[in-house]
Amino acid sequence: MSQSNVEISQEELQLNPHLKEKPDTLTRIFFRKFFKNKLAVIGSILLFIIIMAAVFAPLIAPYSYEQQNLIDKLKPPSSEYWLGTDRYGRDIFTRLLYGGRVSLLVGFGAVLGALIIGVSFGALAGYYGGIIDAILMRVVDIVISIPSFFLLITIVTIFKPSVGNLILIFALTSWTSTARLVRGEFLTLRSREFVLASKTIGTKSYKIIFSHILPNAMGPIIVSATLLIGGVILAEAALSYFGLGISPPTPTWGNMLQDAQNYTVMLTAPWYPFFPGLLILLTVLSFNFIGDGLRDALDPKSLD
Amino acid sequence: MTALLELKNLKTHFKRKKVTIPAVDGVDLKIHKGETVALVGESGSGKSITSLSIMRLIPSPPGEIVDGEILFNGQDLARLSDNDMCKIRGNDISMIFQEPMTSLNPVLTIGEQIIEVLMYHQKLSKRAASLKAIEMLETVGFSRAKELIDDYPHRLSGGMRQRVMIAIAMSCNPKLLIADEPTTALDVTIQAQILDLMKELSKKYDTSILLITHDLGVVSEVADRVVVMYCGQVVEEASVDDLFEEPLHPYTIGLMGSIPSLEGDLDRLYSIEGTVPPPEHFPAGCRFSPRCPHAFDRCRNEAPVLREIGSRSVRCFLHDDKEATK
Numbered sequence: 001m002s003q004s005n006v007e008i009s010q011e012e013l014q015l016n017p018h019l020k021e022k023p024d025t026l027t028r029i030f031f032r033k034f035f036k037n038k039l040a041v042i043g044s045i046l047l048f049i050i051i052m053a054a055v056f057a058p059l060i061a062p063y064s065y066e067q068q069n070l071i072d073k074l075k076p077p078s079s080e081y082w083l084g085t086d087r088y089g090r091d092i093f094t095r096l097l098y099g100g101r102v103s104l105l106v107g108f109g110a111v112l113g114a115l116i117i118g119v120s121f122g123a124l125a126g127y128y129g130g131i132i133d134a135i136l137m138r139v140v141d142i143v144i145s146i147p148s149f150f151l152l153i154t155i156v157t158i159f160k161p162s163v164g165n166l167i168l169i170f171a172l173t174s175w176t177s178t179a180r181l182v183r184g185e186f187l188t189l190r191s192r193e194f195v196l197a198s199k200t201i202g203t204k205s206y207k208i209i210f211s212h213i214l215p216n217a218m219g220p221i222i223v224s225a226t227l228l229i230g231g232v233i234l235a236e237a238a239l240s241y242f243g244l245g246i247s248p249p250t251p252t253w254g255n256m257l258q259d260a261q262n263y264t265v266m267l268t269a270p271w272y273p274f275f276p277g278l279l280i281l282l283t284v285l286s287f288n289f290i291g292d293g294l295r296d297a298l299d300p301k302s303l304d
Numbered sequence: 305m306t307a308l309l310e311l312k313n314l315k316t317h318f319k320r321k322k323v324t325i326p327a328v329d330g331v332d333l334k335i336h337k338g339e340t341v342a343l344v345g346e347s348g349s350g351k352s353i354t355s356l357s358i359m360r361l362i363p364s365p366p367g368e369i370v371d372g373e374i375l376f377n378g379q380d381l382a383r384l385s386d387n388d389m390c391k392i393r394g395n396d397i398s399m400i401f402q403e404p405m406t407s408l409n410p411v412l413t414i415g416e417q418i419i420e421v422l423m424y425h426q427k428l429s430k431r432a433a434s435l436k437a438i439e440m441l442e443t444v445g446f447s448r449a450k451e452l453i454d455d456y457p458h459r460l461s462g463g464m465r466q467r468v469m470i471a472i473a474m475s476c477n478p479k480l481l482i483a484d485e486p487t488t489a490l491d492v493t494i495q496a497q498i499l500d501l502m503k504e505l506s507k508k509y510d511t512s513i514l515l516i517t518h519d520l521g522v523v524s525e526v527a528d529r530v531v532v533m534y535c536g537q538v539v540e541e542a543s544v545d546d547l548f549e550e551p552l553h554p555y556t557i558g559l560m561g562s563i564p565s566l567e568g569d570l571d572r573l574y575s576i577e578g579t580v581p582p583p584e585h586f587p588a589g590c591r592f593s594p595r596c597p598h599a600f601d602r603c604r605n606e607a608p609v610l611r612e613i614g615s616r617s618v619r620c621f622l623h624d625d626k627e628a629t630k
Binding site: 192197211 | 361395403406417421473
């Protein structure tokens with residue numbers, strides 16, 4: 001089925017839809033719809049650049065992130081220091097690259113953890129229903145009823161904030177929305193005929209849950225995950241801003257912002273808080289745009 | 305001749321807030337090897353619940369098989385563990401449904417859905433299973449089976465999907481195929497194809513078929529024997545020829561009369577008066593009595609039993625005397 005007509009251009013396709021003899025696979029429909037959303041495409045490109053920059057930070061960075069140069073402190077952007085220097089004369093560009101690593105790692109890690117917990121809870125509750133559903137969902141209610149930011153602050157002050165701990169804490173506080181979402185999806189999907197049909201061929205429950213129902217619920221899960229990553233990055237920045245996140249010298253976007261919070265810095269070197277703030281904004285915005293794009297692309301009800 | 309499947313006094317009840325609803329209330333049924341038995345009746349007569357009971361797929365709670373035996377090859381399915389039941393489903397007994405549009409998983413390819421069954425029941429390797437899957441798709445009449453394997457269900461028409469469902473159901477050579485209104489959602493030309501295919505496969509693999517339908521045209525086409533159900537009970541059972549030649553139970557007569565005919569120019573179609581009573585309001589005595597044109601006092605007070613008359617049986621007082629004359 002993979003012969004011919006790969007080289008038909010998008011224009012030709014729009015002029016004559018019959019040109020595409022190639023079957024509309026779900027992936028093709030998905031990509032076509034996703035690429036129509038300009039913001040989502042811009043978001044993906046931006047995010048790709050940010051992720052690559054963070055991953056290859058040691059190769060790109062002109063300096064070491066903890067190399068101090070007290071003579072050059074709070075220098076404006078120049079050819080020597082592309083985005084200027086901070087209070088200890090460290091290169092801001094370098095620190096942003098490394099800071100991105102922490103923010104993104106915490107974001108992805110925490111959301112992965114949240115997904116694992118949330119999907120398991122939601123899937124079990126939605127698939128089995130009844131008492132299991134009632135118990136699991138009350139647990140969710142309890143977790144939701146605790147104001148998560150204050151819980152975060154409390155936990156972080158008790159345990160030493162390391163990247164691992166942050167991921168764990170964020171995962172443990174942010175899985176509830178996923179659990180509710182997945183439960184809802186499972187409630188509607190479990191009564192669909194193909195689930196009954198796969199029961200009649202002897203498929204075991206765990207297989208029905210993971211290989212039959214879960215792929216059908218993947219769309220909303222992916223969307224909520226992308227939106228969640230943005231939220232976690234923001235929360236991590238907020239924690240660092242309060243001085244409760246990863247402690248300096250390790251740079252994060254949040255603790256760089258915090259470091260920049262004083263009058264002299266704000267007045268003499270306004271670019272210092274500007275750049276980490278801009279990066280947080282861009283990253284979170286990209287995730288939200290991508291989330292929106294995915295939502296439209298994965299929704300079977302909106303064709304083209 | 306021993307039966308492949310025998311239901312003895314099967315009772316499946318649904319409990320809803322202290323009210324018990326006897327959806328299936330003492331059904332006896334026999335299916336022999338290689339035989340096609342049609343189960344007919346109006347909506348709500350308990351046909352589908354009977355078939356789901358055989359598969360042990362009654363949603364529980366609230367449903368429960370409260371009494372009776374489901375003997376399959378001498379083994380009582382009603383008392384089997386869930387694990388053992390999983391081994392029987394798809395392997396010895398499989399099922400196809402009314403709605404081919406929704407019975408295939410939209411996010412898995414056709415191949416994946418067939419291969420899964422084969423790998424689980426026949427313990428085939430992935431390679432062997434996919435070869436067998438292609439073979440099955442060819443058996444049900446797809447010429448480009450190799451390409452179809454990588455296709456998703458949304459690319460197929462209703463008739464094609466139903467054939468895929470049959471391929472999945474038949475892939476492990478089951479001894480019994482339960483077909484729950486397999487042609488209702490298809491248009492007439494496709495119906496004939498699907499029925500022919502089922503007939504052909506049942507002959508080829510010596511598979512018994514339990515065909516659930518309310519289409520008597522379909523029944524006369526494929527069935528060997530017919531079981532008529534009403535309100536969770538069997539009211540008449542006979543071979544196709546006997547039944548169509550001389551239906552005994554007033555309900556069966558009514559059903560036959562409701563078939564639109566091309567001959568004669570009736571203005572109105574015949575229909576049985578009234579509707580199937582909801583299970584919580586089953587009348588005392590014969591359950592068909594309120595709608596029966598021949599009902600007399602005894603019918604309203606005493607429940608008739610399923611009585612054998614020669615090779616057939618009927619649950620009606622009108623035929624009490626016939627037994628003696630036999």
